[in-house]
Amino acid sequence: MSGEQNEKLTELLKLLKLNNGDLSKLTQEQRKEMKDxxxxKTQPVTxxxxxxQKEGPIDRKKTPDEISDQPLPLLGDFEWCTVDVTDQKQLEDVFLLLNENYVEDRDATFRFKYTREFFNWSLRSPGWKQDWHVGVRVGSTKKLVAFISAIPVNLRVRDNTVRSVEINFLCVHKQLRGKRLTPVMIKEITRRVNRCDIWYALYTSGTILPSPVSVCRYTHRPLNWSKLHDVGFTHMPSHATRNQMIAKYTLPKATSTEGLRPMEEKDLDEVRLLFEKYQSRFDLVQNFDEAEFKHWFLGNDEKTASNPSSKVIYSYVVENQNGQISDFFSFYSLPFTILNNSVHKELGIGYLFYYASDADLEYADRFSPEATAALKERLCGLMNDACILARDAKMDVFNALTSQDNALFLEPLKFGPGDGFLNFxxxxYRAFPITGGIKDDKSYDTVKRSNVGVVML
Ligand SMILES: CC(C)(COP(=O)(O)OP(=O)(O)OC[C@H]1O[C@@H](n2cnc3c(N)ncnc32)[C@H](O)[C@@H]1OP(=O)(O)O)[C@@H](O)C(=O)NCCC(=O)NCCS
Incomplete structure (x- = not known):
């Protein structure tokens, strides 16, 4: 991928999850010292x-009784609200806030197309609590101006598993930025989570905060180059023609892995077993129980069956000739609405989620040349098929991080490096650093790969 093309494609990235994108900003933030x-600096973080020196909890163990049952005070005309995402009106308030404020898009050309199905999936996983969908409204108008959410997870950090939450969808309205509302939001959700006897959290951000346990890089693989070009995401590199670019990214008509098929409910136990074996190699992992596994990989919204365009999670398995499942992969959909374009109204975006394979399980050392070659070959085949299936599901670009074993297939499958980084x-909880799949020069680390095995939405 040429420098120019890469640069343009990575603009897409800035819109995808992040407010980071900009390396000069990263450098500046890296210079920010702890005292700043x-x-x-007042929170239990590294x-x-x-x-x-030693991994484990930072603050002494408290009990929920020691935590105030009163919400934090809010200044001015603001009030806390608990958002009921099963209520269409309240859900729309969250869409509006996130659509208009979650990503920076100066031209206001693209907006996340959040859907009820997406929130049902991402915010209502087993054990979800309405109390952890925290909003701030203007008292007089009731306009929703900030949001933060948590879902319960069992998190394994190397050998220790801790009951935790994942924090996501933190957003403050653009007009209220820089007014220190974020610390209040974080303290309030911490209070609500602590009241439930949970004391640890996992969260990600494009910005540098004290202190990342790992850093991964965003990558993206164009699936429909001509459309990405037409909507202004990518420009023609000077040395290439349109046809050359289309040819470069054209995928085969059909998938090639024998035995590949959509995952079904009957597969759940077998796939979960394979998945657990595969995930055991990583240092930062979300453990899924039976109900969670079903939720995250088959979804919880029956309606998507009758309306395929609202489908959020796509999961596939490879069943070999003996009827055993040797591989599994999944990706999710979170499209953009395209404003002001007479031809294209939507941009389909697929995100690689979890996967597992038995290709290297027989080897004692995952990093041995034999194990590496076996897994690389298998993953290249599987992920190429994932791209084909994503394309067939009308996705125009496929994104992946450098986490998991992704470094093995990114380059061969033409995933271009973005300029966005995701800090974990x-x-x-203190933990030793965890490899994120990038080298010091930020290129893919095909040798060490990554020990991050958790995927955050
Ligand atoms: C992220 C966002 C909520 C920060 O709001 P803000 O108005 O700039 O920040 P505030 O004045 O309220 O608070 C500043 C404090 O929050 C911290 N902060 C900023 N972004 C943060 C984040 N993503 N996670 C945790 N803390 C964050 C700052 O470091 C600062 O604390 P410090 O003094 O210890 O450095 C806001 O920029 C936003 O909504 N962005 C778009 C959505 C987004 O990027 N969400 C985060 C996804 S990871």
């Missing part, structure tokens, strides 16, 4: 200048 983090953080 007026809020974070300090920027700290070298971790643990709240109230």
């Amino acid at each position: 983090y007026k809020f974070w 300090r920027l200048d700290e070298s971790v 953080y643990l709240f109230n």
Whole structure:
């Protein structure tokens, strides 16, 4: 991929999850010292200048009784609200807030197309609590101006599994930025989670905070180059023609892995077993119980069956000739609405989610040349098929991080590196650094790969 094309494609990235994108900004933030983090320096997180000596909880164990049952005070005309995402009107308030404020898009050309199905999937996983869908409204108008959410997870950090939450969808209205509402939001959701006897959290951000436990890079693989070009995401590199670019990214008509088929309910137990074996190699992992596994990989919205365009999660298995499942992969859909374009109204975006394969399970050392070659070959075949299936599901670009074993297939399958990075953080838990699949020069680390095995939405 040429420098120019790469640059343009990575603009897409800025819209995808992040407010980061900009390397110069990263450098500036990296220069920010611990004392400058007026809020974070008061929180139980690893300090920027700290070298971790021992993994484990930071604050002493408290009990929920020690935590106030009163919400934090809010200044001015603001009030807390608990958002009921099963209520269409309240759900629309969240869409509106996130659509208009979650991503930076100066031209206001693209907006996330959040749907009820997406929130049903991402915010209502087993054990979800309405109390953890926290909003702030203007008292007089009731307009929703900020949001933060948590879902319960069992998180394994190397050998220790801790009951935690994943924090997501933090958003403050653009007109209220820089007013220190974020620390209040974080403290309030912490209070609500602590009241339920949960003391740890996993969260990600494009910005540097004290202190990342891992850093991964975003990558993307064009599936429909001409459309990406037509809507202004990518420009023609000077040395190439349109046809050459289309040819470069054209995928085969059909998938090639024998035995590949959509995952079904009957597969759940077998796939979960394979998945657990595969995930055991990583240092930062979300453990799924039976109900969670079903939720995350088959979805919880029956209606999507009758309306395929609202489908959020796509899961596939490979069943070999003996009827055993040797591989599994999944990706999810979160499209953009395209404004002001007479031809294209929507941009389909697929995100690689979890996968597992038995290709290298027989080897004692996952990093041995034989194990690496076996897994690389298998993953290249599987992920190429994932791209084909994503394309067939009307997705125009397929995104992946450098987490998991992704570094093995990214380059061969033409996933271009983005300029966005995703930092992983643990709240109230110290951990040694975890490899994120990138080298010091930020290129893919095909040797060490990544020990991040968790995928955050
Ligand atoms: C992220 C966002 C909520 C921050 O709001 P803001 O108005 O700039 O920040 P505030 O004045 O309210 O608070 C500043 C504090 O929040 C911290 N902060 C900023 N972004 C943060 C994040 N994503 N996660 C945790 N803390 C964050 C800052 O470091 C600062 O604390 P410090 O003094 O210890 O450094 C806002 O920019 C936003 O809604 N962005 C778009 C959505 C988004 O990117 N969400 C985060 C996804 S990871």
